[in-house]
Amino acid sequence: MFYYIYKFWKENLVVTLILFLTGLCQTIVSVQVASALDALIAFNFNHFLRIVGIVLGLFAIQLIFVRLQIIKISQVKQKMATAIRTDITQRIEKTSYNEFHKRQVGTYASWLSNDLSTIETVGFDNFYALLTGSIATLTSVIALFFFHWSLVLWTIVAGALTIFLPKIFEKQMAKSSLNTTKENERFLSRVSEVLSGFDTLFSYSLLKNITKNTREASLKLAAAKNDQAVVVSNVTIAGVFGNVFGQISILTLTGFLAFRKIVPIGSFAATSNLGITIFNTLGNVSTQLAQIRSVQPIFDKFENIEAHTENNQHLIPSEIQGIKLSHLSYAYGDKQVLSDISYHFELGNKYAIVGSSGSGKSTLLNILIGKLIDYTGSATFSNLELNEINGKDLRNNILYIDQTPYLFSGTIRENITLGESFSNSAFNQVIKEAVLEDIIEKLPDGLDTDIGEAGRLLSGGQRQRIALARGLIRGKRIILIDEGTSSLDESSALRIEENLVNNPKLTVIMITHQLRDKIEKQLDGVLTLL
Template sequence: MSKYLKIYWKQNLILTLIITFGACSQILAGVMNARAFNALISLDLEDFLQSMLIIFSLLSFYIISLLIRIPYEAKVIQMMSIKTREDITKSFEKMTYQNYHNYKAGTFVSWLTNDISTIEQNGYTNLYALLTLIIEMVLAAIALMFFHWSIILFSIVISVVTIFLPKLVQKNVNIAMSALSKEQENFVISVTSVIKGFDTLFAYNLLSVLTQKVLKASDTLADKKIKQMKSLTYSAILGASGNVIGQVGVLVLTGILAFQRVVSIGSITATESLSNKIFNGLGNITNIIVEMKTVQPIFEKFEQLTVDNNPKESFVIKNDEIKIENLNYNYGKSLLWRNLSYIFKSGGKYAIIGASGSGKTTLLNILNGKLSDYIGSVTVYGNELKTVNNKQIRDEIIYLDQTPYMFEGTIQENIELGQHFLDEDLWTALKDAGLKEYVKSLPDGLNTDIGEDGRNLSGGQKQRLALARGLIRGKKIVLLDEGTSSLDKHNAIEIESNLMSNQDITLIMVTHNIREGIRENLTGILDLNSI
């Protein structure tokens, strides 16, 4: 958390000054209570009214400070939260494909939502509350010294006791918070999974399963939240005990001093107000610190993401071939191939065939740099995939999935993926993908919203949109994994023929069925059944 406080130190300094101004106004108003009460005892109306006017002015300044502080504090917290999310997602960018998929998507969603909310509330909001209490306590302690030294000495002794007591349960609080954070991840995963399965449950008349799953996950999450609150309650009770002893003790001590005429009777109201600031602050500080410490495991979890920081060689075109040599790959405990060797020439058109489970998609994932735990050698234009910069490799290769993912948004947004292309290029890509006429027939054209997960498109339309997404980027190597499997025969042949006739690309496609008219134009066929 300190990392983000340092990044936004200027904003936090301004916020600290605002908090200090408000605290000074409050403490001075408390001190003025003694003067007002003494004036009341002596029946000095003029002095009483003057004191009350000063108190009113000071409290008005405090209210003004709150009007400035509350929205500014929210702004600073959001700045740090956004930066935290940015750092998390940048870690995703540095992860290998395999490391990323060691986690469930719901886990990362929980990090960016539940965990950030916890950091905002238990971390940043509590930090500023803690800062406010510390400033108020220091100012109150200084003010108490002007009444009598014994009052501040007593306050210090009780303060030490009040701070120590909640530490007795700190370990249990941390354990409960870690368990809650993990259960929040599981809750998001469970709920996301069952909600996405609505169509399947609907088809089988099993929509009641949706409620059952959500309730079961909710019960488990509620149990963890209750356990966390129990642990925090024990901490709060211990802190409150010291608080009560401190406040009553200061009041008794001031009363004794007043009887001895060491302090004025009006001092009782001031010392009560100031001691309340100290001991209420201490009682809250211990709980706040306990809650703040619960965010540390969350930040540690973020730091434990395995990123690929190993230096990689730059991609340099050294020859015109993609070469597989003595390739072996284990999928679980099964060996997919033994000493697979093959050469794909630049500009060639190739098909990879084989029975289900023969490793066709796995081979494409190796060629795309997703899987690097292979044995043997795979080079693209003379660059070994294990040692070359994978990001640079993907600048040369486009991988068209057999189950393309559609982002919520428009057709244009799903093609551009955050980049910008000319309308002319967009329409050319749609034409080559066999989707131009369909998009032109839509009232909103490129701006048509396709819905969540592309719900408004058919399976074939999704594949064609994914194809357009790849074609517009002009990559030289196209890996097509059953990329036309959801299309009717006419459109599939048309798109495959367009790819086959494009002399600028190297086409490697996985297929279960090589269509007539395509087979004779292939440069080569890699049959994994024969390996």
């Protein structure tokens, strides 16, 4: 957490200055209260009124600084939160396909939402509260010194006790915080999963499972938060005890000094206010430090995202060649999926991969696109081993379309471009090749029609066509299709497949359970997996 505080040191320096000026005003007010009480004791009403005027002026200035403090702290917190989110997503960008899928999408969403909220409220808020209290304590201790040095000495002794007591529960605090953040992740993942299955549950009249699963996850989260509350209460009680002891003892010492006529009677009011400031701060120090430290496991969790380094991997030459498989095998744990596959996909040719369910067709395509790199045997593209090729460069040459392509919330145009720029002529060409003309003509805003969350307003076939256009517009030279036309009607599927197999610039490898006779006659080869 402190990395980001240091990263934005200039902004935090401005915050510190504002906090110092606010604390200074508060301390001067406390000292002026002593002078006001002494003026009343001396029956000097004019002096009393002058002090009241000074106090009112200081309060007005303090209010201005408090307003600036609230605004500036919020701005700096959001800058740091955005920087953390950016670092997390950049780590995700650099991770491998397998590493990413070790966690559910809901877990990553929880990191960027729930965990960042925890960092802001538990980490940053406590840091600024600690900084505010530390500055107020410093100015208050200096003020006490001007009354009598013994007040400062006793403040140090009592303050040490106030800080030490809550430290007993520090490890428990960190453990309970980590447990809570993990339960938050599980809760969000579970709720996201069950809500994503709304259509399925609706079809089977099992919508009650939404409440059931949410309640079960909520109870587990509640238990973790309640356990954390118990630890927080222990820390708080320990801090309050030290706080009360410190305040009473400083008042007692001031009374003794006043009785001995070492300090004026009015100082009793000032040291009371200053003591409250000091020991309230010290009473909260351990809690605040424990809370700040408790967010460190969250940052450690972010650090555990394993980056996939591709710096030393090969780049594909400009003159690409075909894909060769030699004794290729793959297993998921103990389950062998592909065994001793040898085949040659020549550049510019068209192929189909067929086989029964579970024969490894999709696994083979995942190897060819670079998602699965822990295969045995050999799989080369342009005479380079696939698991040694730079992944980004590989995906720049190969388009992979699965059975259920993902669409983002937004328009058709935005889902095709994915934030990049393309010419109108390129759009017109891919719309024709992906057989999107009839869809666009029927939509009210054409390419700029909003398709809803995850493309829910479109059919499965329409989504597959948009996914195809998304790849074709980028000039991919090799296309891998995993049942990419399975959701289309017969006529549209045939048109798209004919467009692909008749394009001499493309190398097409497609998985299909319905190999049409007309298409099979135009293929250069069929790989059958058993």
